[in-house]
Amino acid sequence: xxxxxxxxxxxxxxxxxxxxxxxxxxxxxxxxxxxxxxxxxxxxxxxxxxxxxxxxxxxxxxxxxxxxxxxxxxxxxxxxxxxxxxxxxxxxxxxxxxxxxxxxxxxxxxxxxxxxxxxxxxxxxxxxxxxxxxxxxxxxxxxxxxxxxxxxxxxxxxxxxxxxxxxxxxxxxxxxxxxxxxxxxxxxxxxxxxxxxxxxxxxxxxxxxxxxxxxxxxxxxxxxxxxxxxxxxxxxxxxxxxxxxxxxxxxxxxxxxxxxxxxxxxxxxxxxxxxxxxxxxxxxxxxxxxxxxxxxxxxxxxxxxxxxxxxxxxxxxxxxxxxxxxxxxxxxxxxxxxxxxxxxxxxxxxxxxxxxxxxxxxxxxxxxxxxxxxxxxxxxxxxxxxxxx
Amino acid sequence: xxxxxxxxxxxxxxxxxxxxxxxxxxxxxxxxxxxxxxxxxxxxxxxxxxxxxxxxxxxxxxxxxxxxxxxxxxxxxxxxxxxxxxxxxxxxxxxxxxxxxxxxxxxxxxxxxxxxxxxxxxxxxxxxxxxxxxxxxxxxxxxxxxxxxxxxxxxxxxxxxxxxxxxxxxxxxxxxxxxxxxxxxxxxxxxxxxxxxxxxxxxxxxxxxxxxxxxxxxxxxxxxxxxxxxxxxxxxxxxxxxxxxxxxxx
Numbered sequence: 001x002x003x004x005x006x007x008x009x010x011x012x013x014x015x016x017x018x019x020x021x022x023x024x025x026x027x028x029x030x031x032x033x034x035x036x037x038x039x040x041x042x043x044x045x046x047x048x049x050x051x052x053x054x055x056x057x058x059x060x061x062x063x064x065x066x067x068x069x070x071x072x073x074x075x076x077x078x079x080x081x082x083x084x085x086x087x088x089x090x091x092x093x094x095x096x097x098x099x100x101x102x103x104x105x106x107x108x109x110x111x112x113x114x115x116x117x118x119x120x121x122x123x124x125x126x127x128x129x130x131x132x133x134x135x136x137x138x139x140x141x142x143x144x145x146x147x148x149x150x151x152x153x154x155x156x157x158x159x160x161x162x163x164x165x166x167x168x169x170x171x172x173x174x175x176x177x178x179x180x181x182x183x184x185x186x187x188x189x190x191x192x193x194x195x196x197x198x199x200x201x202x203x204x205x206x207x208x209x210x211x212x213x214x215x216x217x218x219x220x221x222x223x224x225x226x227x228x229x230x231x232x233x234x235x236x237x238x239x240x241x242x243x244x245x246x247x248x249x250x251x252x253x254x255x256x257x258x259x260x261x262x263x264x265x266x267x268x269x270x271x272x273x274x275x276x277x278x279x280x281x282x283x284x285x286x287x288x289x290x291x292x293x294x295x296x297x298x299x300x301x302x303x304x305x306x307x308x309x310x311x312x313x314x315x316x317x318x319x320x321x322x323x324x325x326x327x328x329x330x331x332x333x334x335x336x337x338x339x340x341x342x343x344x345x346x347x348x349x350x351x352x353x354x355x356x357x358x359x360x361x362x363x364x365x366x367x368x369x370x371x372x373x374x375x376x377x378x379x380x381x382x383x384x385x386x387x388x389x
Numbered sequence: 390x391x392x393x394x395x396x397x398x399x400x401x402x403x404x405x406x407x408x409x410x411x412x413x414x415x416x417x418x419x420x421x422x423x424x425x426x427x428x429x430x431x432x433x434x435x436x437x438x439x440x441x442x443x444x445x446x447x448x449x450x451x452x453x454x455x456x457x458x459x460x461x462x463x464x465x466x467x468x469x470x471x472x473x474x475x476x477x478x479x480x481x482x483x484x485x486x487x488x489x490x491x492x493x494x495x496x497x498x499x500x501x502x503x504x505x506x507x508x509x510x511x512x513x514x515x516x517x518x519x520x521x522x523x524x525x526x527x528x529x530x531x532x533x534x535x536x537x538x539x540x541x542x543x544x545x546x547x548x549x550x551x552x553x554x555x556x557x558x559x560x561x562x563x564x565x566x567x568x569x570x571x572x573x574x575x576x577x578x579x580x581x582x583x584x585x586x587x588x589x590x591x592x593x594x595x596x597x598x599x600x601x602x603x604x605x606x607x608x609x610x611x612x613x614x615x616x617x618x619x620x621x622x623x624x625x626x627x628x629x630x631x632x633x634x635x636x637x638x639x
Contacts, residue, residue, distance in 0.1 A: 322468070357513045358515055358518075361479065362478070362514060366479070373468060374469060375475060375476065376475040383516035386516070386576050
């Protein structure tokens, strides 16, 4: 599980630390930086995959769009803290050069034991004591080489699996399996696609091929889940069309009448739920959804939230909806609701909502969503500043 | 007549000693705001009678109200809107819980129970946000929705020190409405707590404040909108409890 992410110099995120729980829900006023946080997490994930150019292209960004306009710093610094049951608390930190889009400095460590270090064009691999480099604990693993090749992102994106055993392999796997659906759109969900490569696009494109690739069992599981709320639903099917295009369709019954509907004509809410639920069964480790309530009828909110909270994967959503928050248990809300706000200098900051004394006090008397809607959020930053001083 | 008080701590309504979420007079240690309630009631009753000294008082803490909060009303959640301003629901729910505790007390003591709910306007629950008037109305609505007519909101603006400061500052009782405009934060440049302490030359412990309220303050001289609203509300419920004013229809 990822416990926290710190990033510096990524759009409005300057010296920004985000605490994460198994289920995290970002709330805040418009423009507080919720979507930026999702983009930052997607960026961090992409570092493990390399090819930042392609990532920028997908988002229609230039490399000059990444850094903060509020500071003069050039590199983007980051630190990810992970809790891994088999290893303990693992830190991965680095510094990304904005021109080469490469981690020019990088380190993976547990306490003062280093497992990877990139510095001055050299890479150290193996387990050694960072305070006493002669103390090499696993000599067989130790390797030091001059980096003679071009790459983007983390050096881990370039190393073979045989070079990244144990911690490094698990770290790479987990980070590269962060998957953001921050631009989920009905139009893209409806589109026909050929192959999904095991996941949806940022906007939910490839849904038809993703469901197709999940096979009969996958479609059946998805149908059974959706049947809880759409009782008329009989089946979810996909068809292979000419040239490999996949078409998604559902069959419903109304009385005796059977009705087939293709994705093009399905309702937005059902498509979004399909996208979310199918992702919970995907190979991703950490899923991000922006404005999770969009297109979802209030009647379905509890169904959706219960699935997200109980999911085996780590989940982060953003929302403006007090109803979403009100369906969280108090303890989940205490751990998981993070309030994002902007300081007077324009920097985005994060604070667990119920660590703010007024919010904790109100939670004793009302639901998490009611606390949120009852609070004058435009002035909440003052209380946070006061308790931090 | 019987008094049920709820407040935030020793320097306002008081606490139970030993610490507890609720207590009757024998273990209730009254604070300065409790003495204000007691003295005002005494003056409204036309005869000398201290509810505190005659042990006709009970206390419930904020935590007691939180653990005895009322079930949500019909709707699953209440939305903010034109009729429900921000930063008010905490006051509303506290009043509902206290109204219910007061109704139970009424049966227990077999007498009219006046419930006084003390909360700072600018306390921890709102930290300077929201409007005093909206908070007071929310408390009144909270009492009303539980069909309890003897509830009194006691919401000093911004906090209890303001009322006391009015009476003990240089030029006492003069221009006190200005104090209501100050911040309730204890971390500001000249917090009310410090102003009160300075005005009392450092003699501002809870027992000092209790003594001052009982011996040195003329409560009817304090002219501050938040104090007068409380005083009028208390006067009204005392009149209802004694039968000199007809019970309003809810």
